[in-house]
Amino acid sequence: MASTPEVKVKQSVVKLLKHYGAYYFFSATHGFGRSGIPDITACLRGFFVAIECKAGKNKPTELQERELAAIKEAGGIALVINETNLHELKEVLEQFTGVSDSVENKSGNAGTDT
Numbered sequence: 001m002a003s004t005p006e007v008k009v010k011q012s013v014v015k016l017l018k019h020y021g022a023y024y025f026f027s028a029t030h031g032f033g034r035s036g037i038p039d040i041t042a043c044l045r046g047f048f049v050a051i052e053c054k055a056g057k058n059k060p061t062e063l064q065e066r067e068l069a070a071i072k073e074a075g076g077i078a079l080v081i082n083e084t085n086l087h088e089l090k091e092v093l094e095q096f097t098g099v100s101d102s103v104e105n106k107s108g109n110a111g112t113d114t
Contacts, residue, residue: 006054006055006058009054009055012083012086013051013053020094020096020099021097022049022093023043024040025042026039036064036066038064038068039052044096044097048074048075049079050077052064056083060080079092
């Protein structure tokens, strides 16, 4: 699988989720699921977190925006994460766990799994 910019964002998100002990899975529609649902669904300490991963200046589609809004309306947390705002996910996860520490690699960026 090619390491596209969006794949790198997903890898960084997974690293954070694993670090904080979240249960997570990648949503797969493939004709049977619901279109527009976020890329990653997670649960941490009873909190529902949905994460749409984007690379660069890419934005969610209108359908994705509707799904994110529906999750928020239902009381869940819905985030759009890219390379520049990984700290937002980290802050949310720290809120739930009370853990505030570094999961950064030597270059200072949240990295991929090793």
